[in-house]
Amino acid sequence: MYLYRITKQDFSEFLANIKTKSELYAPIKTDAVRFQKIDNLDDIYLKTLPDFSVKEFFFRQREKLFSFNGNKVTVKIDKPKTRVFFGLRRCDLNAIAHQDFVFMEKHKDPYYIAQRKGAILLGYHCNEAPSKYCFCGSMDLKDCYDLMFWDKGNHFLVDVGSDKGKKLIDKNFKKTRLKVAEKDRKIKFTDRLKKKDISNLFDNPNWEKGAKLCISCASCTTLCPTCYCHEIKDETKLEDLKSGDRIREWSSCQLKDFSRVAGNHIFREPLLDRFKHRIYHQLQYFKERYNIEMCVGCGRCITHCPTDIDFVQLINEMKDE
Amino acid sequence: MTKNEYIPFPVKILKKTNESTDTFTLRLNWLVKHEPGQFIQISIPGIGEAPISISSYSNKYLEITIRKVGNVTNNLFKLEKGDEVLVRGPYGKGYPMKELKGNNLIFIGGGCGVAPLKGAIDYVEKNRKDYGNIVLFIGYRSPKDILFSHKHKDWGDKFKIYLSVDEAAPETCYSGNVGFITKTLEKEQISNKNTVVFMCGPSIMMEKSAQILENKKFKDKQIYISTERLMYCAFGLCCHCMIHGKLTCLDGPVFRYDKIKDSKA
Numbered sequence: 001m002y003l004y005r006i007t008k009q010d011f012s013e014f015l016a017n018i019k020t021k022s023e024l025y026a027p028i029k030t031d032a033v034r035f036q037k038i039d040n041l042d043d044i045y046l047k048t049l050p051d052f053s054v055k056e057f058f059f060r061q062r063e064k065l066f067s068f069n070g071n072k073v074t075v076k077i078d079k080p081k082t083r084v085f086f087g088l089r090r091c092d093l094n095a096i097a098h099q100d101f102v103f104m105e106k107h108k109d110p111y112y113i114a115q116r117k118g119a120i121l122l123g124y125h126c127n128e129a130p131s132k133y134c135f136c137g138s139m140d141l142k143d144c145y146d147l148m149f150w151d152k153g154n155h156f157l158v159d160v161g162s163d164k165g166k167k168l169i170d171k172n173f174k175k176t177r178l179k180v181a182e183k184d185r186k187i188k189f190t191d192r193l194k195k196k197d198i199s200n201l202f203d204n205p206n207w208e209k210g211a212k213l214c215i216s217c218a219s220c221t222t223l224c225p226t227c228y229c230h231e232i233k234d235e236t237k238l239e240d241l242k243s244g245d246r247i248r249e250w251s252s253c254q255l256k257d258f259s260r261v262a263g264n265h266i267f268r269e270p271l272l273d274r275f276k277h278r279i280y281h282q283l284q285y286f287k288e289r290y291n292i293e294m295c296v297g298c299g300r301c302i303t304h305c306p307t308d309i310d311f312v313q314l315i316n317e318m319k320d321e
Numbered sequence: 322m323t324k325n326e327y328i329p330f331p332v333k334i335l336k337k338t339n340e341s342t343d344t345f346t347l348r349l350n351w352l353v354k355h356e357p358g359q360f361i362q363i364s365i366p367g368i369g370e371a372p373i374s375i376s377s378y379s380n381k382y383l384e385i386t387i388r389k390v391g392n393v394t395n396n397l398f399k400l401e402k403g404d405e406v407l408v409r410g411p412y413g414k415g416y417p418m419k420e421l422k423g424n425n426l427i428f429i430g431g432g433c434g435v436a437p438l439k440g441a442i443d444y445v446e447k448n449r450k451d452y453g454n455i456v457l458f459i460g461y462r463s464p465k466d467i468l469f470s471h472k473h474k475d476w477g478d479k480f481k482i483y484l485s486v487d488e489a490a491p492e493t494c495y496s497g498n499v500g501f502i503t504k505t506l507e508k509e510q511i512s513n514k515n516t517v518v519f520m521c522g523p524s525i526m527m528e529k530s531a532q533i534l535e536n537k538k539f540k541d542k543q544i545y546i547s548t549e550r551l552m553y554c555a556f557g558l559c560c561h562c563m564i565h566g567k568l569t570c571l572d573g574p575v576f577r578y579d580k581i582k583d584s585k586a
Contacts (some may be wrong), residue, residue: 109558
C-alpha cells in the first residue's frame with residue numbers, strides 16, 4: 001500500500017472542506033486540552049496529549065437508557081451528525097478499538113453504536129512521547145484508524161486505514177512512494193512498563209506505597225480512555241413523580257460505593273483493594289477474559305493523579321515472588 | 322435493530338406472602354425458562370432496580386423472596402397482588418442440576434440465603450428420582466426470621482432437615498434447636514461419597530461450613546456457593562460485580578467453590 005503526502009497548507013483546506021460537510025472535532029486548549037467542535041482551524045492544539053480522551057463522545061458520561069411513565073417505558077436513541085475527529089493519538093485510537101470491542105462486539109449496545117457508527121477517526125502520530133508518563137510502547141497496540149497523519153514539518157505523510165478513510169482522500173493528497181518504517185509506528189521512549197504479567201504480584205507490599213498516597217478521587221478512572229464501568233439510576237421529574245428517566249452514568253471502582261450493597265456492606269472497602277482493582281482490571285482481568293490488554297498506556301492516570309502515584313514505577317520496582 | 326438489554330417489561334404480581342417480619346415472597350405472572358440459582362432484575366420506575374434470586378421452580382409462575390434492606394426492596398414490599406413490576410432476565414449461572422444427577426445433595430442455607438436454595442429444592446422435589454439422599458441444614462438468626470415455614474412439614478417428609486436459630490428469646494415460645502447451624506453440621510455424620518453441597522448465606526457461615534466440610538473430607542469441587550455483589554447491568558458490562566476478574570452476573574452467582582475460593586477482593 002502506498003501513502004499520501006499533503007502539505008500543511010493543503011491540509012488546512014482539507015479540514016475546512018470537512019467542516020462544510022460534517023462536524024469537525026479536535027483538541028483545543030482552554031482550561032484543559034480536550035476535543036471540541038472546531039469553528040476556527042487555528043484553535044487546534046496538537047502540542048500535548050489531550051487531557052481528556054474522546055471516550056465521552058461515544059460512551060457518554062451520562063446516557064438516558066429510557067424514559068418511564070409509570071411502568072410504560074419509552075426508548076429514544078438520538079443519533080449525532082457525522083463527526084470527524086482529528087488529533088487522535090495512537091493510544092486513543094486503540095482505546096476506541098477496545099471500547100468498540102466491549103460495546104459493539106461483546107455487547108450490542110445501541111447507545112454506543114448510535115454515537116460511534118458515523119464517526120470518522122483521523123489519527124495524529126506522536127513523533128515522540130508527548131509525556132514522560134507515556135507507556136504505549138509497552139502495550140500491544142495496533143494500527144486502527146481511518147486515516148493516520150505523520151507530522152513531517154511542512155507536510156504530513158498519510159496512511160489510509162479503512163474505506164471510510166479512503167473516501168476522504170481528495171485532490172489535496174498526492175500519492176507518494178515514501179513509506180513509514182515499522183519502527184516509526186511505535187513511539188520512542190514509551191516502553192516504560194517493564195512487567196506486564198502482574199498475576200503473581202497481588203500480595204506485593206509495594207502496592208501499599210500507592211494506596212497510602214491515593215485519596216480515592218477517581219481522576220484515574222474518569223480520564224482513562226478505556227475504563228467503562230458504569231452505574232444505573234432512576235431520576236424522577238419533580239412535576240410528576242411517576243415519570244422520569246433511567247440513566248446510565250460512569251462510575252469508579254476507586255470509590256467505596258462501587259461495591260456497596262443494600263444493608264451497607266462494602267465488598268471492596270480497603271483503599272488498597274480498590275487501588276489494586278483498577279490496575280488488575282486494566283492489565284490482567286480484561287485480558288484473562290477477552291485476550292486483549294485493556295490499558296493502552298496513555299499514562300493519563302499517572303499524569304493527572306493529584307498525589308503523583310506512578311503505578312508503572314510501582315510495578316517496575318516489584319520483585320517476582 | 323439489536324436487542325436492547327437494559328429494557329425491562331411489566332409483569333403482574335399474582336400473590337404476595339409475608340415470610341417473616343422483614344422478608345416476603347412475590348409470585349410473578351412470568352413464564353420463563355430458568356435454572357435454580359439464577360436471578361432477575363426487578364425494578365420500580367423512579368425507585369430503581371435490584372437483582373433478586375429466584376426462589377421457586379415452576380412452569381406456572383416465578384417467585385422471588387425479598388428482604389427489606391434497601392430502597393428498592395422497601396418499596397417492593399409496599400406492592401400488592403395485582404400490581405405490576407418491571408423485570409428483565411433471568412441472568413447468571415445457577416446450580417448445574419442436570420450435571421449433578423445421581424448425587425446426594427446437601428443444602429446449607431442461612432437467613433435470606435435460603436431463598437435461592439429453595440429454587441433448587443423445588444427443582445429436586447419435581448425431579449426426585451434423579452437425586453439420592455437430600456439433607457437440609459438451615460439456620461436463621463431468631464424464630465421470627467424463619468422463612469418458608471409452610472414448606473417445613475413437606476420438606477421433613479421428603480428429606481432430612483435440620484433447622485436451627487442462633488438465639489431464641491423465651492417469650493417466642495420456640496421449641497426447636499438453638500445454636501449456629503454450622504454447629505449442627507459439625508456434629509452430624511455426613512458422608513462425602515457421591516455428595517454435592519449447595520451453600521448460600523452470610524460469608525462467615527459459608528466459610529465456616531466450607532472448613533467443616535473440608536474436615537469431613539469434602540473436596541472444594543463438591544461444593545457450590547451462591548455469591549452476592551452490587552450489580553447494575555446483570556449482563557457483564559457494568560463490571561460492578563467483579564470478584565478478582567470474575568463477573569458474578571455471568572460466571573456466577575453460583576460458583577463451584579474451587580473456582581472462587583482464592584479470589585481476592
